[in-house]
Amino acid sequence: MSSPGRLRLPLALLALGVAGVVAASDPPATESSEGLVYSVTLNDALHPVTARYLKEAIQKANEARARLLILKLDTPGGLVSSVEEMVKDITSSRVPIVVFVNGSKAASGGFFLTVAADVAVMAPGTRIGAAHPILIPTIPTGGEIPKDSPIMDKVENDLAAYARSLASNRGRNEKIAEQIVRKSSSFTEREALKLRLIDYVCHDENEILSILDGRTIRRFDGTTETLHLSKVRIVSLDMSTRDRVLSVLADPTLAIFLLFGGIIGLYVEFTHPGLIAPGVIGAICLLLFALSSQILPMNWVGVGLVVTGIVLFLMELKVPSYGTLTAGGVACLVLGALMLFKSEPGMPALGAARWTILSIAGSAAVIMASLTTLVVRASRHKPTTGSAGLQGERGTALTDLDPEGRVFVHGEYWNARAARPIKQGAKVRVIRVDDLVLDVEESP
Template sequence: MAIRRTLLFLFSFVALLASATGLVAQPSTNAAPPIREIPIDGPIGPATSAFVARGLEQAAAANTPLIILRLDTPGGLDGAMRDMIKAILASPVPVVGYVSPGGARAASAGTYILYASHIAAMAPATNLGAATPVSIGGGGSAPADTQPEPADASNTDGDNKGGQPSDDATAKRRKAVNDAVAYIRSLAERRGRNADWAEQAVREGTSLSAQAALDANVIDLIAANTTQLLDRLDGQNVETAAGMQQLNVAGARVEQRAPGWQTELLSVITNPTVAYLLFMIGIYGLILEGLNPGTGVPGVVGAISLLCALFAFQVLPVNYAGLALIALGAGLMVAEMFAPSFGILGLGGVAAFVFGSIMLMDTDVPGFDIPFGLIGGIAVASALLLFGILYMFLRSRRERIHTGHAGLIGSRCVALTDFEREGRVLLHGESWLAVSHTPVVRDEPLVVTAAEGLKVFVRPAGPADTTIATGNAPARGPIPRR
């Protein structure tokens, strides 16, 4: 009886402990998912756009209550910016565009993203604006860059004989600016923000500080840090693609999402400087493999680098005329190696290479240009390589020929037998039929004067012939006798 009571007590205790454990664990399973914070640092390109769009999709799938886009950017490419804005407008989760503390900025493309966000916030000592698109130079789409349009239109794109911009350049710029104005006004009207200042930021390139932006109804609030931002957002109603939502985010946990290795790799490859270097490595690698077939390493490295560069050029605003000039320059330098023109083809190749490199990037967006120092360095290296090839070519023309019949003339040989006119001589370790106009005795040193087929013409060697054979390797060991 006592044993039964003891077992009953133990079972009751275990059941009570399991119930208590379930009650304690229940709140953790029902805890709200954390807030996602996605950083946007530096120039906005295809890699940043893909990273943000993927982050918004993952946050929506995880039922995240809020997404914070932490902005610090000088601008970026128009296509990448529009892809990000499309993802923000379609997001069922409220998105807060927050210009992060520490003197960050949301210039150019960042201003558009801030206007597209459900809530626009800035930290003190930050700024936004300068949203004028830079005029396009080679037919690509206008990037949302940070450079303001000059007040005097005579200094913009293209000049005619009278010093005024051409009609095509003026029309092209007008189209780009009007399109940007209409786009940012539509974003401002959708979010109920100051559309007039947005247009001014595009047409005149003006900027605002955080407090001035708040006073002008450009942003919704100012917060010194993320905790203060969440406290001020708590309880607000936000209209999203999924309908009206009320924010309950005070004291919520914030989870930062850093770019993965795929995004980092894509960012590195699509960096114009890196893409340019990969392109040059690819070209020179294939050239070296062509000049030295079978080596393998230059060809493999060159092929991989060239494919990576072409992938980067596919998503970057590339001027294909510049790309063609670079390829032409490389071709001319290769032609100089096979058809020496005393530097004419090579110098033309270097010039085409330099002009093509300057024209390669069809945009002036900060962070998407190729440094002139890099272009100059590669141009100097190519010129030095060219002059080195020319030097070796000229030196080879002055050197004594070592192959064929011409290489035998002046060589030393030794008679293997006595003969009056024809006999055998030892020449370069081989027995040759020799013809002499004077009698020859065995072991007599001779000099080759001509060669015809498998026959050589010889004469006795004199004191002045001791330097004739300096270009030939001396015989090793005693001369064999027959």
């Protein structure tokens, strides 16, 4: 009867020990415990690579149950498709997101990201706006599509409605948001704050955290959330090496150079087998261009024109056309480069600079004109080697030629024959070359 009493005390002590271990391994979440604030820097054009970078950062913040995610933004804009994807990720995030315009501007597509954020902040000396859509014509017409075009009206109305919707759901100024799209208006940080486009003007992330600590914000779905940011640790989520490389390849100017370099490298390798280096470099350039074409909205008709232009340049070296092939190559090169990227309704920033295109085409034209001139001059020179180089040469008869004998011509001994007898020591002139026998005549 006494054994249960003796076991009661050890069992109680064991239970207390287990409870202590559990409590130590899983402390209760309190407002005083340290939280995470993720920081993301985006200072590039808005395209699929930057969109994926932001999506992965938001996913990581959601998985870590971060208190906040701060997107430091400095962008000239980008593709509408990428902007819409990024806005969707921002508005559906479980973690509140602050867009901090830090650097110079949030232009075009950057305006939509800012107005879609839970909290919109700008640093002193920055600007926001200029979100009017731009359509790059598929065939160069010397300018943009007219503003009164039905296509432009559709795009403008769609983006204006998009801006109003985002501003309305975030409690921001719908009228000014629409004006930024329709009139391409831009505002400084103080003007944007006064017009209720943004919520605060701050110098850095720490100031943002101190201002937002204890504030209650309204989420995109209408719910409210109080931010506790007094004891947090800021963690920077840098872009991966893969995404940094892909972001560099998303430069349209670089894409054009990769295409040019790849075709010329392979041409040199095919015409000079064994050099290896040009072929390897050309293949790498074309592979990088293929990767770039998966990021940028490529127009393959433009690619075909660029390739045709380069082929015409190379043909000029083989078949001199006195500038005809060069002129065709320049025309194809310029037209193809101008329409190399598809016309996507929306934002500027993704397009090859015209000065780059004209510089490349002009340089190619000058080089081909110089090479064509050298080829033409060389074709007019009298041959100095081979059978053609011996015709008309003068020499000396080493033996009597009646009709055959030996002569000394061009520093060499030759078998020769003559239609009329020629005495030994007489001067002779080569009429033609027949295999290894020279037909000669006596030279006065």
